[in-house]
Amino acid sequence: MALIPTTILTGFLGAGKTTLLNRILQQPHGHKIAIIENEFGQENINNEILVQDSTEQIIEMNNGCICCTVRGDLIVALSSLARRRDAGELQFDHVIIETTGMANPGPVAQTFFVDEEVALHFMLDAIVTVVDAKHAMQQLDQQEEAQRQVGFADKLLLSKTDLVSEAEVAVLMARLTRINPRAAIIRLDPAHTPIAEILDIRGFNLNAKLEIDPDFLAAEESQSDQEQHAHHDHAHSGSDCDHPSHQEDHAHTVEHAPHAHNHHHAHHDDDIAAFVFKSERPFDAARLEEFLDGMIQVYGPRMLRYKGILLMDGADRKVVFQGVHQIMGSDVGGKWDENEIPASKMVFIGKKLPKDIFIRGLEQCLV
Structure with missing residues (x-):
């Protein structure tokens, strides 16, 4: 059976990860996506979708997506999803893992290489980082986690570009390129979720073309x-x-x-x-x-x-x-x-x- 492509979605607090995921869950894109909220906290996707006080909750959406909230080990969560998929209890062909805003993506990425069961079922497709164009310069100055999230990224999604000038966007993009020259940068359109820019981009694939700005x-x-x-x-x-x-x-x-x-x-x-x-x-x-x-x-x-x-x-x-x-x-x-x-x-x-x-x-x- 083919490996399940998995995207790690990261970004600093308030960057817009949850807003992006909410749009992905609600639009008819034809994909069956399992979204894992790792270390789920106050910033839930939708009170009507997820039960906040559950230790692990899986909800199937009407568009074929499912949502899974976990407080425990990511390896346990991925292995559980794989077993339930193999047993026919769940259907999904992609996984998106949303990290917390202060998370270092490194240990999450390493999960796909250090655990045998995870490696047998899942393939790390890409690390995608949402960057808040309004506050990123200050966050990068003050928070090493924000720099790490940019440095790990295979793709950078700029949010809130409508709140800043074109000159400010240009300066931010130049700084992001200095930190990580191999990650493509695109702007998020508030009215449209670019699924093709997030799924199956093969950013972590060894045989993918090495992109350097x-x-x-x-x-x-x-x-x-x-x-x-x-x-x-x-x-x-x-x-x-x-x-x-x-x-x-x-x-x-x-x-x-x-x-x-x-x-x-x-x-x-x-x-x-x-x-x-x-x-x-x-x-x-x-x-x-x-x-x-x-x-x-x-x-x-x-x-x-x-x-x-x-x-x-x-x-x-x-x-x-x-x-x-x-x-x-x-x-x-x-x-x-x-x-x-x-x-x-x-x-x-x-x-x-x-x-x-x-x-x-x-x-x-x-x-």
């Missing part, structure tokens, strides 16, 4: 030019120099994404940030595995999301990899297209990760 990469190239210009008097000779800005193949982190510069807004030094590594030279498999294992041992708790397409020495196909904290996986991908230049492209999103250590280490793993 092109403006993020353009800004990196621009910054690289500035770095090299600033160091033009530094004497070095090719590979003998280990400074990241002097390598033939290198990566950098963005300090100012395009359109982010605004004289009326101060630069925000977020704890959660991203950097990208790129190279057209192949990796030595053994050296790369040893290096990544070491980085995960040391920095795993601070590594929110990491994902990449790898060019490996002696391989005629792409190798794709990704991870959450200390859990990392890899798989063989498709062949390189005829008009595609084989190259590795990796993105790391984490809390105060030592970019230079990662970059130098990855460069030493190249053939």
Whole structure:
């Protein structure tokens, strides 16, 4: 039986997750969705739908959806839903897990990789984060949880954009891109729930295309030019120099994404940030595995999301990899297209990760 695609829906307090779920439950979209309210509290979807004081309550909706509220272990809840589905008691083809507004999505995502029964029935399709355009800048300044929710995301949904100016939206989008360049950003339309933007987006699929915002990469190239210009008097000779800005193949982190510069807004030094590594030279498999294992041992708790397409020495196909904290996986991908230049492209999103250590280490793993 095919794995059930599951979406983790997260976002800071008041971002609009429950409003979004309420619309999903009430519209005739043709999907049969099980929605799990994890650590269900005061912010219920609808008093007529859910019984707030129940420890676990499953209600079937007239559009084929079901709602499940749980206060206990998410693994127990998912396993129970799977068993009842297999027994024919429940019918659903998708699951959406709504986390609490202060939740760290990391442990929820890890559930799909650490528990055998969950892994046999469910596939983590994507982490979708709702971002409150009105209050996000302040939340990102003050709350690390808000930064984590953005950093973990495969897709970002902007809510309440009608309450702010276009200039404010542009500044916020630039900041979100600095934190997480691989997550697509769309605006939520109050009158329409974009089901296709939430379900089956394969954001967590190992074989999915690695999406990195092109403006993020353009800004990196621009910054690289500035770095090299600033160091033009530094004497070095090719590979003998280990400074990241002097390598033939290198990566950098963005300090100012395009359109982010605004004289009326101060630069925000977020704890959660991203950097990208790129190279057209192949990796030595053994050296790369040893290096990544070491980085995960040391920095795993601070590594929110990491994902990449790898060019490996002696391989005629792409190798794709990704991870959450200390859990990392890899798989063989498709062949390189005829008009595609084989190259590795990796993105790391984490809390105060030592970019230079990662970059130098990855460069030493190249053939």
